[in-house]
Amino acid sequence: MRAAVFDQFGGPEVLHLGEVPEPEAGPGQIRVRVEAVGVNAFDGKVRSGAMEAVFRTQLPGVPGLEVAGVVDQVGADVVGVTTGDRVTGPAGRGAAELAVLDLWAPVPDTLDAPQAAALPVVSETSRRALRILDVKPGETLLVHGASGGVGGLVTQLAVASGVHVIGTASPANQERVASYGATPTTYGEGLVDRVRALAPTVDAVLDTAGSGVLTDSIELRGGTERVLTLADPAAFALGVEFTERSEHSAEVLAGIIDLVARGEVSVPVAKVLPLAEAGRAQSLVDDGHTGGKVVLVP
Template identity: 85%
Template sequence: MRAVVFDEFGGPEVLHLGEVPEPAAGPGQVRVRVEAVGLNPFDGTVRSGAMEAAFRTPLPAVPGLEVAGVVDQVGPDVAGVARGDRVAGPAGRGAAELAVLTVWAPVPEGMDATQAAALPVVAETARRALRILDPKPGETLLVHGASGGVGGLATQLAVAAGVRVIGTASPTNQERVAGYGATPTTYGEGLVERVRALAPTVDAVLDAAGSGVLPDSIELRGGTDRVLTLADPAALGLGVEFSERSEHSAETLAEVIGLVARGDVSVPVAKVLPLAEAARAAGLVDDGHTGGKVVLVP
């Protein structure tokens, strides 16, 4: 089958189309004919070789952490799903014509596959971050990267739960953050003063941007308690919690898919490109200023 492959570590240019063996659904798994693949910054981190110290990636490798597609093979010990069903879920080698899922949720009729493929990673990450920080109604949560996929969804979920959110974003994304129900502000020099002018007390901080905001976050919080980063490895030296272990569940994914399908929350898709343009798509993700998810379609 066709897949996006990299045979060496490096920049987006190492990605190319290749032929790889078809996967098969094992016990507790389904195989899908892929309709769309969501790309994430983590794909670029692995592709660059930066994760080799933490875990090894055998080459050649196929990127792609989330897919939406049509079930074409059901493994042993699987119930409640059949061939022909549309599903979405996290995948280890998703940028291909076929992918195997261990966790999945139904994609409702009328939802485009490109939108569904944008949800598995952000749904899990945003819910995990809020579970760790546990902001209560009436508390103030500061979200860095509030216009991005994870930060934007976490912002919307927190606002819906009665939490006051202050969200940092670039000047061009201030309206989007406000549209999520948060109070927007820009990042950069003077951040501490701008946030204090909006809220004298910050009860929790979520860093979904990884742009060097942890020292300011600690100052605003008055310590490292309830400061969480999803993207800044400087956390270890600062005593800040770094959460990176995924805890995917079908229930969480189904919940967020339902919220998006009903229009209660949104996860914007900024660009849809064919598999053959994977290098271009990866470059957009690496740049980090797409204003939404980048999705590949076979």
């Protein structure tokens, strides 16, 4: 089958279309004919070789952490799903014509494949971040990168639960953050003063951007407690909590799918590209200013 592959570590240019063996659904698994693949920053870290110190990648590598598609094979001991069903879920080696899933949720007809493929990673990460920070109604949460996929969903979920959210974003994305019900502000020099002018107390901070905001976040919070980053390794030197271990749940994913389908939250899809342009897609995500999810379609 066709897949986006890399035979060596390097920049986005090492990605190309290639042929790899078709996967088979094992016990407790399903196989889907892929209709869309979400592209994530982690894909680029694996492709570059930056993750080799943590785990080894077998070459040729195939990126793709989340897919949406149609079930075409059901493994032993699987119930509640049949061939022809539309599903989405976290995947390994998902940027291909076929992918195997260990966990999935049904996709309603009201959501197209690119939108469905944009949801597994941000759903899990957003819920995990909110659980760790344990923000309560009436508290103030500062979200860095509030216009992005994870930051935007965290912002919407927090606002819906009665939390006051201040969200940092580029000048071009201030209106989007405001549309989520948050108070927008720009990042960069003077951030501490701008946030203090908006809220006398910051109860919790979430950094989704990894753009060097942890020192300012600690100052605003008055310490490292309830400061969490998803993206800045400087956390380890500063004593800030860093979370990256996924805790995928079919129930959580289904819940976010339902909210998106009912229009209560949104996860914007900024760009849809063909599988042959996987390198370009990862380049856009590596730059970090996509304004929404980037999705590949086989």
